[in-house]
Amino acid sequence: MTGFGVLGHIILGDLRERTRRYSFIWIMLATTFFGYLVISGKYGMTFPGFLLAPNSAWVGSHMAIFCTLMLALIGFYVIRNTIERDRRTGVGQIIAATPLNQLTYLLAKFVSSFLVLTGCTVILVSAAILLQVTGGQMRSFHFGALLTPFLVITVPVLLMVAGAAVFFETARWLRGTFGNILYFFFIEVLVIQGIAADAPAIDLIGAHAITSGIEEAILAVAPGTSVAVQVGALGLFDTGSAIAPTPLTWPGIDWTMGLALPRLGYAAVGVAMMMPAAAFFDRFDPSRIKRRRPGKRKKTGVVPDSPGRSLTRRTADISLAPVTVGFRLTALILSELRVMLKGYHWSWYVVALGLPIAQIAAPYDIARTYLLPAALIWPLPLWSALGTRDRRYGTQSLMTSSPHPMIRQLSSAWLGGLIISTALCSGMAIKAMLAGQFIQAAAVAAGAIFVPTTALMLGAVTGSRKFFEVSYFMVWYIGLVNRHWALDFIGTTDQALSRGVPWVFLAVTCILLAVAVLTERTRLQVS
Amino acid sequence: MHLHMENLGKRYKGDIWGLRNFSLDLGPGVLGLVGPNGAGKSTLMRMLATVTKPTEGSATWNGTDIARSPNPVRTVLGYLPQDFGVYPHLNAVEFLTYLGAARGIVGRDARRRILQLLELVNLTETRKRPLGSFSGGMKQRVGIAQALLNDPGLLIVDEPTAGLDPEERVRFRGLLAELGGDRIVILSSHVISDIEAAATSIVIVNQGRLVTWAQPEELLRTVEDKVWETTVASSDLTVMKQRYLISNTTRTSEGVRVRVVDDRMPDSGAHRLTPTLEDAYLYALRESRNGVAA
Numbered sequence: 089m090t091g092f093g094v095l096g097h098i099i100l101g102d103l104r105e106r107t108r109r110y111s112f113i114w115i116m117l118a119t120t121f122f123g124y125l126v127i128s129g130k131y132g133m134t135f136p137g138f139l140l141a142p143n144s145a146w147v148g149s150h151m152a153i154f155c156t157l158m159l160a161l162i163g164f165y166v167i168r169n170t171i172e173r174d175r176r177t178g179v180g181q182i183i184a185a186t187p188l189n190q191l192t193y194l195l196a197k198f199v200s201s202f203l204v205l206t207g208c209t210v211i212l213v214s215a216a217i218l219l220q221v222t223g224g225q226m227r228s229f230h231f232g233a234l235l236t237p238f239l240v241i242t243v244p245v246l247l248m249v250a251g252a253a254v255f256f257e258t259a260r261w262l263r264g265t266f267g268n269i270l271y272f273f274f275i276e277v278l279v280i281q282g283i284a285a286d287a288p289a290i291d292l293i294g295a296h297a298i299t300s301g302i303e304e305a306i307l308a309v310a311p312g313t314s315v316a317v318q319v320g321a322l323g324l325f326d327t328g329s330a331i332a333p334t335p336l337t338w339p340g341i342d343w344t345m346g347l348a349l350p351r352l353g354y355a356a357v358g359v360a361m362m363m364p365a366a367a368f369f370d371r372f373d374p375s376r377i378k379r380r381r382p383g384k385r386k387k388t389g390v391v392p393d394s395p396g397r398s399l400t401r402r403t404a405d406i407s408l409a410p411v412t413v414g415f416r417l418t419a420l421i422l423s424e425l426r427v428m429l430k431g432y433h434w435s436w437y438v439v440a441l442g443l444p445i446a447q448i449a450a451p452y453d454i455a456r457t458y459l460l461p462a463a464l465i466w467p468l469p470l471w472s473a474l475g476t477r478d479r480r481y482g483t484q485s486l487m488t489s490s491p492h493p494m495i496r497q498l499s500s501a502w503l504g505g506l507i508i509s510t511a512l513c514s515g516m517a518i519k520a521m522l523a524g525q526f527i528q529a530a531a532v533a534a535g536a537i538f539v540p541t542t543a544l545m546l547g548a549v550t551g552s553r554k555f556f557e558v559s560y561f562m563v564w565y566i567g568l569v570n571r572h573w574a575l576d577f578i579g580t581t582d583q584a585l586s587r588g589v590p591w592v593f594l595a596v597t598c599i600l601l602a603v604a605v606l607t608e609r610t611r612l613q614v615s
Numbered sequence: 616m617h618l619h620m621e622n623l624g625k626r627y628k629g630d631i632w633g634l635r636n637f638s639l640d641l642g643p644g645v646l647g648l649v650g651p652n653g654a655g656k657s658t659l660m661r662m663l664a665t666v667t668k669p670t671e672g673s674a675t676w677n678g679t680d681i682a683r684s685p686n687p688v689r690t691v692l693g694y695l696p697q698d699f700g701v702y703p704h705l706n707a708v709e710f711l712t713y714l715g716a717a718r719g720i721v722g723r724d725a726r727r728r729i730l731q732l733l734e735l736v737n738l739t740e741t742r743k744r745p746l747g748s749f750s751g752g753m754k755q756r757v758g759i760a761q762a763l764l765n766d767p768g769l770l771i772v773d774e775p776t777a778g779l780d781p782e783e784r785v786r787f788r789g790l791l792a793e794l795g796g797d798r799i800v801i802l803s804s805h806v807i808s809d810i811e812a813a814a815t816s817i818v819i820v821n822q823g824r825l826v827t828w829a830q831p832e833e834l835l836r837t838v839e840d841k842v843w844e845t846t847v848a849s850s851d852l853t854v855m856k857q858r859y860l861i862s863n864t865t866r867t868s869e870g871v872r873v874r875v876v877d878d879r880m881p882d883s884g885a886h887r888l889t890p891t892l893e894d895a896y897l898y899a900l901r902e903s904r905n906g907v908a909a
Binding site: 391393408409413416423426427481486489493 | 661664665666686689690692694696698699700701702703704705709712713714716717718719720721722724725727728731732735737741744745748749750752753761763764765766
């Protein structure tokens with residue numbers, strides 16, 4: 089078989105495995121829903137005072153921007169599991185024993201990841217066509233004008249995202265929570281800087297190219313106008329202006345080499361990432377993973393077995409102590425905490441212990457604005473394991489066959505997560521109480537309950553830690569770092585406290601807990 | 616101590632039955648469960664371990680339906696699944712402590728029991744190493760230890776000797792035989808010698824149905840005077856395989872020595888052999904297939 093034949097078969101096999109999973113249906117449904125939001129005008133870009141004609145250029149460009157944004161942000165987390173699946177299922181070890189070279193293997197993973205993202209894009213292109221057709225714009229329908237923004241803006245980014253997903257899976261230090269966060273930051277910076285700066289090289293989602301094109305069109309019909317762009321979700325940013333907007337027909341972007349070449353750069357970066365990926369890839373060899381920690385000799389390689397005992401020694405020689413069965417929640421919680429806390433670098437524990445102490449020692453505003461948010465992101469990998477650990481490590485049947493699996497394990501996992509969040513925020517809670525800020529202290533308590541509950545619910549429902557990691561990180565970033573009152577679930581701003589945001593989150597927490605219980609109950613009953 | 620199964624059945628998606636019309640009545644002793652891949656052994660064990668629910672029929676532990684009220688049996692259950700995972704960052708003591716806590720086994724008794732179990736499965740010296748660094752056989756022994764944590768009245772072990780070295784395999788078979796004295800042990804294995812060494816009764820399962828349930832002696836009687844040995848030319852082996860049930864072949868300088876299980880003498884040069892449980896198992900399977908085909 090030729091090299092291309094091998095590549096084709098691996099891509100096909102990988103695609104079949106991905107597309108036959110239930111999660112794929114959910115991804116497609118979510119993409120369709122997103123397309124609907126943009127089509128229906130519930131999410132998108134508006135130019136106050138002007139109404140753009142829904143011709144192919146505008147509809148295609150508009151959809152392409154948000155398609156690119158969604159797939160660059162969410163798509164990465166969707167496709168980033170293919171090598172991990174081979175590792176977990178043991179297929180990787182079989183592949184490792186074949187003559188297949190790692191670059192071909194990674195290239196196949198790269199192409200299949202790209203094709204999954206392309207599948208989502210096809211849905212959104214179809215949605216854009218539907219918008220034009222149902223909007224009575226058949227006369228202005230021009231397939232080329234509609235498709236070009238997807239080809240020029242979206243496709244290169246998809247290649248970059250696919251390359252990044254493979255690279256982040258091969259580099260060990262990027263595989264976990266750290267990689268998830270790092271990628272989010274990277275994309276976020278590119279998107280924000282790309283919109284703001286007049287630099288096509290960093291205009292990841294093509295928003296600047298399109299908005300400046302429209303700005304030119306607006307200035308052509310209304311010279312001297314101060315053009316504003318609003319990106320809105322679900323009418324949150326509706327200006328409510330009573331003045332009828334001026335109709336505007338935008339002919340689309342004139343794709344010059346200066347605009348198109350940087351897009352090719354994204355594609356090239358995606359493909360080029362296969363080289364470092366191949367260098368980092370351990371080819372499923374566990375010894376290659378462990379070689380990077382030379383100081384930890386105790387953990388390297390497979391430990392030698394104990395020397396065999398003489399067969400003449402009967403098992404009856406070892407008398408087993410009788411056991412008394414009596415459930416104690418505290419014992420289970422302690423064991424749960426041990427499972428949660430084991431396996432991190434010593435520096436992690438130092439920071440975790442230091443945060444509540446620093447909250448007490450630091451000035452009130454510093455503790456509230458910086459140290460409290462830090463305490464609510466530091467244990468992210470611990471929380472994201474809640475509700476997913478048994479599936480991840482294959483211990484479900486051991487746990488399910490224990491008495492009262494739902495109530496005991498769910499409660500111990502939840503309480504374990506709660507103890508960690510409470511411990512890390514305790515400094516701020518004590519400080520607030522000492523300062524007589526009892527509402528702030530209560531808000532901290534509400535936030536400490538909210539985080540592990542959300543983690544447990546999302547873990548139980550999705551079976552994956554990624555969903556919680558990404559969605560919680562977004563909430564944390566917007567609410568606690570950017571201090572947007574609507575998502576400030578722990579009251580780091582006076583605005584959030586005065587509007588009662590933490591109490592809203594506390595109410596949501598109760599619902600989330602109920603969902604977690606129901607999900608686990610259903611899972612145990614269905615099996 | 617009584618485990619009863621009445622018309623137990625499990626249907627999977629696509630209207631595929633993993634097990635059907637399975638009835639059995641068990642008291643203390645070791646039940647060996649044998650059958651080809653996909654016969655329904657693991658499905659049965661998962662249902663008895665309350666990991667999965669039967670689609671039809673019922674199983675009762677001391678009169679209590681285990682699907683409706685699983686907790687009474689879970690309290691006395693030790694279960695070693697065919698495939699199971701461990702938490703790689705915990706050591707054996709910590710992992711067993713965690714599973715013990717989930718089963719309500721805590722305190723000093725639990726600690727002592729865990730150390731004794733680790734001694735029993737020969738993991739004392741490596742008990743403080745993270746499980747992620749254990750070999751497959753060592754993880755399997757951790758699995759065996761966790762199944763014995765609560766001194767189970769019902770012990771269900773699915774392919775327990777997979778990955779064990781011959782020495783450990785012999786020890787474990789002996790342990791199972793001892794445990795079967797005053798509790799119900801259900802042991803599934805593809806290795807007939809494991810079953811032979813430990814089981815007090817044997818169930819053969821094929822295509823989701825119970826084929827035979829008998830004591831080892833009874834099974835052996837079914838092939839009495841039906842096991843033959845003869846030597847044939849290599850070129851005749853294919854024809855021989857088509858005509859007879861062959862349980863073993865050995866190459867010799869005179870041709871291929873074959874072990875035949877059949878009612879008829881395969882050729883005039885054949886002589887009778889003492890039957891083994893493997894002969895009886897293969898014979899029962901063939902009879903069951905012929906019965907289904909008929």
